[in-house]
């Protein structure tokens with residue numbers, strides 16, 4: 580085979596207006612946070628998702644840190660999180676002294692297994708942080724009433740799920756708060772960036788304070804106080820308006836971006852079905868009541884060995900595929916919180932066997948055909 584073809588795993592999407600908007604941010608003479616583009620991006624998200632308040636942040640990690648501050652998480656509190664997630668989902672709460680309690684995944688969607696929640700709560704449990712893996716919604720119709728009965732707050736880590744829906748409702752609108760990522764590996768990006776979605780109106784004002792170094796600067800700008808001063812804990816979580824300019828350009832192109840991703844996703848899915856079923860390979864499962872956000876396409880191979888072999892064969896043909904999370908309960912930090920092998924058998928197993936295929940908006944069906952051809956000649 581030709582080795583001249585090179586297919587990247589990810590390439591950040593370019594919508595078209597990014598550079599013009601950056602220029603405009605300079606022309607506005609406002610390139611720090613909360614300028615024209617930040618406000619426009621927040622408004623667009625609030626309107627589209629029907630969320631009372633969206634605050635842009637410097638990352639999803641920082642939005643999660645804000646959520647932990649807003650929930651007044653204290654040392655000794657427990658937070659229920661999936662083991663199969665990105666490290667920030669845990670770290671944001673651990674930074675406040677909380678203990679992460681790891682929940683195993685469902686074998687079908689790879690989302691947190693809601694049936695395991697009752698056996699994991701304790702009097703110290705404060706919050707549950709579902710992540711909508713691959714942009715496919717968690718079982719919110721079970722998680723919501725469970726959280727309510729047990730007085731737990733819900734923070735959705737929606738880094739994968741922007742514009743996805745569960746039972747007709749946008750992901751990110753179920754919990755008291757939700758967090759988005761605009762890192763370059765996500766569907767919509769400004770390089771590094773994020774957002775906190777606030778669905779509980781009672782915490783909006785404090786969120787503005789925490790994001791503005793613990794000051795009441797937002798109230799000052801609204802003319803509600805004469806001077807601004809230090810009123811609470813806080814940090815600096817505002818992105819530059821230059822980043823917001825990039826973000827707005829991409830958010831305005833969201834329908835195009837998502838449409839392309841849908842087509843690419845369905846192409847992999849259709850063309851790999853028969854190979855997958857012949858070879859005991861599991862393809863992504865999307866329940867009927869989920870409209871997914873088309874964040875990734877993955878295979879679950881029958882074994883670690885098969886996964887490694889296929890990854891290597893693809894690499895030799897210039898195709899970069901990657902695996903995803905190592906289960907947090909088995910990480911160095913996770914073990915310090917009591918994680919042991921066997922605690923989350925599904926997460927452990929899928930982590931060994933999952934392979935993410937190249938998936939980004941500059942793929943074409945021709946390039947996908949090349950990937951598919953290499954996969955089809957592989958028998959695990």
Ligand SMILES: *Cc1c(COP(=O)(O)O)cnc(C)c1O
Nearest residue numbers: 638639640665667738760762773
């Ligand atoms: C990407 C990602 C994050 C972190 O996003 P940043 O914007 O890089 O901080 C957090 N959680 C999940 C599930 C992610 O995929």
